[in-house]
Amino acid sequence: MKLRLIVCLVVPFLISGICFSQIQEPRGCANVEAYRHSKMAPFSAGGAVFEEWFSKLEKSEFNRSAVNEDEIYTIPVVVHVLHNGEAIGVGKNLSDERVKGQIDILNNDYGKKEGTPGFNINPVGVDTRIRFCLASLDPNGLPTNGIVRINTQVDGFDFNPYNTTLKNTSLWNPDKYLNIWTVKFLVGNHIGYAQYPFIQPAWADSLNFPQPVPDVQPDGVVIEYRVFGNVPSGESGPFRSYNTGRTVTHEIGHYLGLLHIWGDGNGCSDPNATDYCEDTPKQNTFTAGCPNSVASCTTGIAAMKEDYMDYTNDVCMNIFTANQKKRMRIVMRNCIRRKSILQNPVPCGYITDTQYSKPNIPVIKDVKLYFKNNDIASGVLVVEAPDGLLIERIVLFDGLGKEFKVRIEKNTTDFLLDVRSLAQGIYLAKIETSNGAVKNIRFRKL
Numbered sequence: 001m002k003l004r005l006i007v008c009l010v011v012p013f014l015i016s017g018i019c020f021s022q023i024q025e026p027r028g029c030a031n032v033e034a035y036r037h038s039k040m041a042p043f044s045a046g047g048a049v050f051e052e053w054f055s056k057l058e059k060s061e062f063n064r065s066a067v068n069e070d071e072i073y074t075i076p077v078v079v080h081v082l083h084n085g086e087a088i089g090v091g092k093n094l095s096d097e098r099v100k101g102q103i104d105i106l107n108n109d110y111g112k113k114e115g116t117p118g119f120n121i122n123p124v125g126v127d128t129r130i131r132f133c134l135a136s137l138d139p140n141g142l143p144t145n146g147i148v149r150i151n152t153q154v155d156g157f158d159f160n161p162y163n164t165t166l167k168n169t170s171l172w173n174p175d176k177y178l179n180i181w182t183v184k185f186l187v188g189n190h191i192g193y194a195q196y197p198f199i200q201p202a203w204a205d206s207l208n209f210p211q212p213v214p215d216v217q218p219d220g221v222v223i224e225y226r227v228f229g230n231v232p233s234g235e236s237g238p239f240r241s242y243n244t245g246r247t248v249t250h251e252i253g254h255y256l257g258l259l260h261i262w263g264d265g266n267g268c269s270d271p272n273a274t275d276y277c278e279d280t281p282k283q284n285t286f287t288a289g290c291p292n293s294v295a296s297c298t299t300g301i302a303a304m305k306e307d308y309m310d311y312t313n314d315v316c317m318n319i320f321t322a323n324q325k326k327r328m329r330i331v332m333r334n335c336i337r338r339k340s341i342l343q344n345p346v347p348c349g350y351i352t353d354t355q356y357s358k359p360n361i362p363v364i365k366d367v368k369l370y371f372k373n374n375d376i377a378s379g380v381l382v383v384e385a386p387d388g389l390l391i392e393r394i395v396l397f398d399g400l401g402k403e404f405k406v407r408i409e410k411n412t413t414d415f416l417l418d419v420r421s422l423a424q425g426i427y428l429a430k431i432e433t434s435n436g437a438v439k440n441i442r443f444r445k446l
């Protein structure tokens, strides 16, 4: 494993550009530093073993060509708001609206949603088909809004050496949830870091490498609260260039296996400086601020300063590329604690209506699911498709993510679903209609 140079934590420097003209610290993503001494580094994104495995996997998936990259991958999120006794909505104790706003920002950015700052017209800019929602069931199967508030009785943390302490204050099973902690960082200019995905020990066992030891850090993303969501004017402290939630977009990119766009290396002449994405032009180092144009390592081609994995200001960012999409989705399908999120989906309560529809297909709002005669005690659900549509598929999930496939007849416009044999609890019905749209509806079984 080559040693990557630490570029993102160099001392603050002076940038004068069109967006600001005062001393401004570069975006302090601590990911590279967090991994520098990790035993897992060779087996994590960017490490030699991981990238060799990834390259083989990519080729074999390409040869099979059976992967549907249009399918929506939804990631249930829990946000742990770490505060010091402030009232809800004050300081570190972020409001529910601020948290929901961040989820919207993620979906706009990962969805390249038109009419939002996440939209772009770059030829390689894509909708990643990855979406985020706040979990609506907690690990015990109880209803939740996906936001956990914890009075830590301290002002803040540093990522090292308190990282483990910080994360251990609250953790939901990372096999099922993306954990995000909002905190105040006390030292340095850190504003976020994430756990990279790593490869399965089963595969590593077959190699002449040391057995990988699971990282001691619980999986997830840690974010400075003053850059989380849409930050109200005057509340971003020293981080006012990062006030529209793009730090979370960036860090989740790491969580899904993306590296910094400049490859965390030693400039254009470093052959090992790569982000393993061919459609992001190689660049000398990170771009800070919001410059008009920056040269890449290739004459005549500009650096992609709009990429979420660079260090530019929030207002400058709007691109995930086709290769970055592919890389994140391969990670989602194959890596520990990423694929399990897809295999055992936890119900989500807060998600905007457009999340599950394929492009150009209207969102279905009028699929109905109700107990027969509106009597919950009947134990029989009625599922109704809107006019002109058929019900194609119904899958039920319990609070632990266990899946119950429902056999339905072809050309069904409405359907009776007997759930009397199910245990008491809250369930999620995922109903797919003949136009390809999917509606998720929760119900309670007595």
Ligand SMILES: [Zn+2]
Pocket (backbone or CB within 6 Å): 029, 030, 031, 250, 251, 254, 260
């Ligand atoms: Zn980063």
